[in-house]
Amino acid sequence: MTLLFYSNWRNADRWFGALKKELPDLDCREWPDGVGNKKDIEYALVWNPERGLLKSFPNLKAIFSLGAGVDHLMKCDLPDDVPIVRLVDPALTVGMSEYVLYWVLHFHRRFGDYRRYARKARWKPLPQVIPKRRRVGIMGLGVIGTDAAKKLKALDFDVAGWTRGHKNLAGVPTFDGKEGYRDFLARSEIVVCLLPLTAETQGILNAEAFRRMPKGAVVVNAARGGHVVDDDLIAALDSGHLKAAVLDVFHEEPLPPTHPFWKHPKVTVTPHMASLTVPETAAKPVADNIRRIRKGQPPEPVVDRQRGY
Numbered sequence: 001m002t003l004l005f006y007s008n009w010r011n012a013d014r015w016f017g018a019l020k021k022e023l024p025d026l027d028c029r030e031w032p033d034g035v036g037n038k039k040d041i042e043y044a045l046v047w048n049p050e051r052g053l054l055k056s057f058p059n060l061k062a063i064f065s066l067g068a069g070v071d072h073l074m075k076c077d078l079p080d081d082v083p084i085v086r087l088v089d090p091a092l093t094v095g096m097s098e099y100v101l102y103w104v105l106h107f108h109r110r111f112g113d114y115r116r117y118a119r120k121a122r123w124k125p126l127p128q129v130i131p132k133r134r135r136v137g138i139m140g141l142g143v144i145g146t147d148a149a150k151k152l153k154a155l156d157f158d159v160a161g162w163t164r165g166h167k168n169l170a171g172v173p174t175f176d177g178k179e180g181y182r183d184f185l186a187r188s189e190i191v192v193c194l195l196p197l198t199a200e201t202q203g204i205l206n207a208e209a210f211r212r213m214p215k216g217a218v219v220v221n222a223a224r225g226g227h228v229v230d231d232d233l234i235a236a237l238d239s240g241h242l243k244a245a246v247l248d249v250f251h252e253e254p255l256p257p258t259h260p261f262w263k264h265p266k267v268t269v270t271p272h273m274a275s276l277t278v279p280e281t282a283a284k285p286v287a288d289n290i291r292r293i294r295k296g297q298p299p300e301p302v303v304d305r306q307r308g309y
C-alpha cells in the first residue's frame, strides 16, 4: 500500500509520521526523489502537482488534496477515473472560523479605530452596536462557511449566507443566484468570502459587487485570490466606499513585494494562514478514506468535476 506525497511545503516528515500512526503498513514516498516504481503508487496526497503528472501512475486509486481548496487540482490534467478527495479536517475548519470571528469582531467593535486613536493618545469611546444589528454576510456555505455562520450566529450576529444552490441553515437566511447576490451584498456590512474558486466565482468580488455593498462595508477574503479583482478593490477602498479589506489569499502567492496591497492603509495582508493544514489532525480523514477504499467503499467527500469543487 503506497502513497505519493507531492508538496512544496516541505512538511513530508510530519505527514509521514502522522499517516504511519494511522496506517502503520503505509509506504510513504515523496516526489520527486523517493517515488520509485510508478506502478506501486495507489494514493496521491498533493498540493499543486505538476500538470499531467498524476496521469503517469497507472494504479492510482485516489487523489487527496493537501488543503481545503481543490482549484489547484482542477487545472492539472488529472486521470478521468480517479476520485479527487477534498480534505475536510475539523481542526482546519475551526481555524478558518477563528480567522473569520477574529476579523468580524475586530470590525464590529472597531478595534482598528481604537488602535489608530491610541497611537495619538486619543481617548475616545465610540458608539457600540449590538451584534444583532451587525449584518455579516458569508459567501459560501460549505463545511467551513456553515461552521463560521453558526459560530457568528451563536454570538448573536445578524448573519446571512450566499450559496450556489439553496441551503437551509437554522437562523441564517440564505440568498442564491445572481439576484440573490445583489440582495445579499446590499444587506452585508462585513462580507466574508469562503467560496470555492470555479469559473463561476472567478472575479466575483468586482467593482459591481463593491458598489452594491453598503458604504463603509468591509471585505474579508479567506478563499482564493482569484475571487477578487484587485484593481476594483483598491478603487473601492480609495473612493471611501469600502472601509477596509482583509486578504489572506492572492492571485500570486507569496504576494509580490511590489503589490499595492502591502502598503495600502486600508488593507490587511495575511500570508495564506487563515488555517494551516496540520498533518497531525489532517492525516486522520486521509487515513479513514484509505481504509474505506481498501474495504471497497467510495472515499468522501469526492469532488464533482463538473462543479469544480
Ligand code: OXD
Pocket: 066, 067, 068, 069, 070, 275, 276, 277
Ligand atoms: C487551502 C488551504 O485550500 O490552505 O487554501 O487549505
